[in-house]
Amino acid sequence: MTDWLISLEGTEAGRQVAIALALLAAFLHALFGALQKGRHDPWLSRAAIDASYGIMAAPVALFVVPWPEPHMWPIFGIVALIHVGYKLAQAMTYARGAYSVVYPVVRGTGPFFAVIGAGLLFGERFTSGQWMGVLVLMTGIFGLALYNLRHVTVDRATMIPALGWAVVTGAFVAAYTTYDAYGIRATADPFTFLAWFFMIDGIFMPLWTWRRWRALPSSEVLPLMKRGIAGAFVAFFSFGAILLATRIGNVGEAAVLRETSVVFSALVAWLILGEKVGPRRLGLMALIAAGAMMVKLAG
Numbered sequence: 001m002t003d004w005l006i007s008l009e010g011t012e013a014g015r016q017v018a019i020a021l022a023l024l025a026a027f028l029h030a031l032f033g034a035l036q037k038g039r040h041d042p043w044l045s046r047a048a049i050d051a052s053y054g055i056m057a058a059p060v061a062l063f064v065v066p067w068p069e070p071h072m073w074p075i076f077g078i079v080a081l082i083h084v085g086y087k088l089a090q091a092m093t094y095a096r097g098a099y100s101v102v103y104p105v106v107r108g109t110g111p112f113f114a115v116i117g118a119g120l121l122f123g124e125r126f127t128s129g130q131w132m133g134v135l136v137l138m139t140g141i142f143g144l145a146l147y148n149l150r151h152v153t154v155d156r157a158t159m160i161p162a163l164g165w166a167v168v169t170g171a172f173v174a175a176y177t178t179y180d181a182y183g184i185r186a187t188a189d190p191f192t193f194l195a196w197f198f199m200i201d202g203i204f205m206p207l208w209t210w211r212r213w214r215a216l217p218s219s220e221v222l223p224l225m226k227r228g229i230a231g232a233f234v235a236f237f238s239f240g241a242i243l244l245a246t247r248i249g250n251v252g253e254a255a256v257l258r259e260t261s262v263v264f265s266a267l268v269a270w271l272i273l274g275e276k277v278g279p280r281r282l283g284l285m286a287l288i289a290a291g292a293m294m295v296k297l298a299g
Contacts, residue, residue: 018249021241022257028238030264042094047205048228054202061195086172097162108141109170114255117178129298137291144284181246
């Protein structure tokens, strides 16, 4: 598997596989966000997910994949710090705002800066047509956020700080997208990076939320752990897919295409969280999809 993935790097076939992986990551990331925003405290939901995938990844990291090269340890340290900031900002966002409003803001802030970061770190250049696609996609995303803001009735009192935290979270999304891509490209075996990433990434949130766990009613422990295990499997495929996409394809393209997760999030909000999806929201989602298609076709 590793040899096959490496053989795709820099090829047109690799670009097509990367696009498919980015779209898969988009769908799964929307589902991942809904799992964190569900009925439980989002801090505890995230901690349960992280603990689950950290425990699952540990035996793979320690006994299956090759150990990281010495130069990878500082990279893992920086990756861990970026993801800690992202998780804290994300939990602050979800604790204050309606999912259908804050999620598009988080995802809409990231692609523009991720494309710039990919240019600086990897020398990638978007064509004028691709930049137009980015602007169309971001217009749809922020339009969806504004529309939802006008009509949402839950969490209205805390919506302004929630939107502020959503922008901060989006900045962290751009940071981890580009630096994680740098990390997975810096090691010979991409699965080494994935296994150690998930094991290290699973440590912080369970420790940070220890007092909240102690205050959790015993009747809620099992349902929360079930959510954590489900979220762990979603995370493996979601974050794993986007990281592999940035290894074998263009980081900027993968970052933009993943933001079609906003379309999937609206469907998740409708089907799972019971929020309404009307014709205007459908039109804005079509705009997002059109922008993503422009990025793909103009590349």
